[in-house]
Amino acid sequence: MDKSIRSQSFRVLDTETTGLDPRTDAIVELAWAIMRGDGTVLSSNSTLINPGRHIPRDATTIHGITDRDVANAPTLEKAVEQYRDLHTPVLHAVCHNAGFDSVLL
Numbered sequence: 873m874d875k876s877i878r879s880q881s882f883r884v885l886d887t888e889t890t891g892l893d894p895r896t897d898a899i900v901e902l903a904w905a906i907m908r909g910d911g912t913v914l915s916s917n918s919t920l921i922n923p924g925r926h927i928p929r930d931a932t933t934i935h936g937i938t939d940r941d942v943a944n945a946p947t948l949e950k951a952v953e954q955y956r957d958l959h960t961p962v963l964h965a966v967c968h969n970a971g972f973d974s975v976l977l
Contacts, residue, residue, distance in 0.1 A: 876909070877909035878908070878909040878910040879908065879909060879910075880908070880909050881906055881907065881908050881909075881914060882906070882907060882909070883904055883905070883906055883907075884904060884905045884906075884907055885902070885903070885904050886902075886903045886904070887899050887901065887902055887903075888900050888901035888903075888931075888934075888935040888937060889931065890923050890925060890926075890927050890928060890931050891928060891930070891931050892931075897931075898921075898923035898924065898925060898948070899921050899923065899948050900920065900921050900923050900927055900931075900935070900937045900942055901918060901919070901920050901921060901935065901937055902918065902919055902921055902948070902951050902952070903916070903917070903918035903919075904916065904917060904918070905917075919945065919946065919951045919954070920937065920941055920942050920945040921942065921945055921946065921947065921948050921951050922942045922943065922944075922945040922946065922947055923942065923948075924947070926939060927939050927942070
C-alpha cells in the first residue's frame, strides 16, 4: 500500500465570518474540499451559515454574504454535522489567517 502523502486524502477547510474578531464574531460560510496529496480535488462543497445575528456591511464588503443570503441557512451546529459525515482520515485546516480560523472552530 502506498503511504506517501501524494496518495493520502485529506480535508481542507475555510470559513467566512461576521467580522474580524474570532472571540466575538460568528461563521457565515463553511467551505471544504477533499483532496489527495498530489493536488487532485476529489470533491468540494460549501454552505452558508445563519449566524443568528446581523452581518455588518464591512464583513459583507469582504465576502459578499448578506443577511438575506443566510436567512434560511442552517445553524453552524447543523452544518458541522454534515461536515463530520465526510469520511477522510485527516483534517488539515488551510486558511489565510490560521490563528483566526482556529479560534472559530
